[in-house]
Amino acid sequence: xxxxxxxxxxxxGLVAAWQVAASxxxxxDLLGLEPFLIPSPVEIAEALWENRTLLAENAWVTLKExxxxxxxxxVAGLVFAIAMHLSETLRLALQPLVVASQTxxxxxxxxxxxxxxxxxxxxxxxxxxxxxxFPITVNTLDGFRSVDPEATKMMLTxxxxxxxxxxxxxxxxxxxxxxxxxKIAVAxxxxxxxxxxxxxxxxxxxxxxxxxxxxxxxxxxxxxxxVLSLMALALYALLALAERRVVTWR
Amino acid sequence: xxxxxxxxxxxxxxxxxxDSNGDGVSIRGLTHSYGELTTIDSLDLEVPAHxxxxxxxxxxxxxxxxxxxxxxxxxxxxxxxxLGEATSAAGRLARCAFMPQRDLLLPWLTAIDNAAxxxxxRGLRRAQARRRAGLLFERFxxxxxxxxxxxxxxxxxxxxxxxxxxxMAGKPVMALDEPFASLDAITRGEMQxxxxxxxxxxxxxxxxxxxxxxxxxxxxxxxxxxxARPARIVDELSAPxxxxxxxxxxxxxxxxxxxxxxxxxxxxxxxL
Numbered sequence: 280x281x282x283x284x285x286x287x288x289x290x291x292g293l294v295a296a297w298q299v300a301a302s303x304x305x306x307x308d309l310l311g312l313e314p315f316l317i318p319s320p321v322e323i324a325e326a327l328w329e330n331r332t333l334l335a336e337n338a339w340v341t342l343k344e345x346x347x348x349x350x351x352x353x354v355a356g357l358v359f360a361i362a363m364h365l366s367e368t369l370r371l372a373l374q375p376l377v378v379a380s381q382t383x384x385x386x387x388x389x390x391x392x393x394x395x396x397x398x399x400x401x402x403x404x405x406x407x408x409x410x411x412x413f414p415i416t417v418n419t420l421d422g423f424r425s426v427d428p429e430a431t432k433m434m435l436t437x438x439x440x441x442x443x444x445x446x447x448x449x450x451x452x453x454x455x456x457x458x459x460x461x462k463i464a465v466a467x468x469x470x471x472x473x474x475x476x477x478x479x480x481x482x483x484x485x486x487x488x489x490x491x492x493x494x495x496x497x498x499x500x501x502x503x504x505x506v507l508s509l510m511a512l513a514l515y516a517l518l519a520l521a522e523r524r525v526v527t528w529r
Numbered sequence: 530x531x532x533x534x535x536x537x538x539x540x541x542x543x544x545x546x547x548d549s550n551g552d553g554v555s556i557r558g559l560t561h562s563y564g565e566l567t568t569i570d571s572l573d574l575e576v577p578a579h580x581x582x583x584x585x586x587x588x589x590x591x592x593x594x595x596x597x598x599x600x601x602x603x604x605x606x607x608x609x610x611x612l613g614e615a616t617s618a619a620g621r622l623a624r625c626a627f628m629p630q631r632d633l634l635l636p637w638l639t640a641i642d643n644a645a646x647x648x649x650x651r652g653l654r655r656a657q658a659r660r661r662a663g664l665l666f667e668r669f670x671x672x673x674x675x676x677x678x679x680x681x682x683x684x685x686x687x688x689x690x691x692x693x694x695x696x697m698a699g700k701p702v703m704a705l706d707e708p709f710a711s712l713d714a715i716t717r718g719e720m721q722x723x724x725x726x727x728x729x730x731x732x733x734x735x736x737x738x739x740x741x742x743x744x745x746x747x748x749x750x751x752x753x754x755x756x757a758r759p760a761r762i763v764d765e766l767s768a769p770x771x772x773x774x775x776x777x778x779x780x781x782x783x784x785x786x787x788x789x790x791x792x793x794x795x796x797x798x799x800x801l
Binding site for chain 1 (some may be wrong): 597600601602622623625626627629630631633635636637646647649650651678680694698700704
């Protein structure tokens with residue numbers, strides 16, 4: 280009860296305060312802005328309802344990009360983590376590259392990605408995959424390295440092959456770490472999709488937000504942000520649920 | 530073979546290591562060092578087939594290293610270790626099962642799947658491996674806990690599952706590293722009796738490391754007292770009545786008390 284009540288109360292309080300600040304135009308006065316630049320929650324809700332079809336269509340595009348990009352990152356992250364775990368040479372060789380992948384300034388490089396992957400969902404997928412790859416790889420690798428060396432020795436005396444140690448001991452051990460990485464990654468994946476859409480003139484919520492900012496349709500832009508947040512929350516919850524189903528021993 | 534042991538063996542066909550069932554352990558001139566640090570110094574030890582040897586010594590004297598060397602998890606710097614015919618590390622690994630200090634049960638597997646790990650590693654199907662491990666669960670006082678996760682088991686039961694896992698490997702030699710150190714005194718006594726019965730029913734060549742002199746003298750045929758690092762043998766004793774049916778009676782027997790005093794004396798002398 281307390282778990283739900285506290286965040287709910289806080290949220291209601293914040294929205295109410297925003298409503299008052301926006302509808303009395305107090306905030307706009309304070310910041311010296313035109314009132315229409317600061318939409319109230321009620322106005323955002325209206326925009327959300329009036330543009331429900333448009334928002335849903337664009338949300339579907341973004342969701343597909345996030346899910347596919349995230350899936351690419353998950354596969355690549357697992358492959359990298361397992362390879363780096365099994366081979367010290369590969370670990371030493373790849374570690375700097377994996378870290379470097381995270382320092383790429385995505386917004387700056389996005390136009391180049393458009394040139395590489397063409398207009399459409401390609402660049403967005405690349406950005407989402409690139410941005411979510413790092414937390415998945417690093418966390419999974421940490422999971423592999425947290426295995427008790429004594430457990431490995433015990434398995435060796437029980438006639439286990441390298442592959443069996445990986446499957447029966449190391450992989451289950453790394454699983455919770457993988458999920459931690461994936462949960463961090465899914466939130467940044469949504470941000471990645473928005474960045475990707477800024478440069479690729481395709482549909483999507485990021486694209487919509489970008490256009491609405493130029494058109495000064497601030498209420499609809501906020502409505503799109505709201506849908507994006509819901510999407511990230513839902514994906515996060517889905518991963519948390521999967522984790523609960525799979526990691527039953529914690 | 531006593532009648533009870535026959536019954537045990539018949540009821541629960543243990544994975545038999547075949548004709549190598551009678552492997553002894555022979556250690557000659559064993560020296561082991563990590564860089565400059567010599568942990569074991571020209572050690573000679575002999576365990577006959579189905580014999581139980583206890584190793585007691587002060588903390589950090591290299592007992593655990595010795596077990597890893599016997600198990601084939603490491604190669605010694607110098608000297609020879611033979612398990613039956615096997616002298617190479619790979620050969621020893623194939624003939625020795627190792628029970629670590631902590632039970633190291635895998636928390637995501639049920640008790641029975643933990644016990645059957647060696648069978649699964651050898652390619653047995655899960656149902657078959659479970660059936661074979663299950664036969665021993667009742668004998669080992671674990672009936673009804675087959676599907677329990679390790680977190681749901683008591684300390685004593687966890688050690689029993691860990692021992693069963695070692696036994697199911699079907700190796701002629703077992704290296705036990707302070708198997709009951711983490712248990713409370715009462716449970717430890719019960720587990721010692723339990724292990725004594727298990728070894729009587731299903732004899733193996735055992736090297737048992739412990740810091741508990743009483744445990745060593747009760748469970749083992751012979752007990753070697755090791756010195757502080759580098760480990761050498763200070764004294765070697767024969768136990769008066771190994772694995773006697775009544776533990777409480779056995780440990781208060783004058784011969785047992787005398788042996789314990791002698792071992793403790795050697796331990797104190799070697800620790801200096």
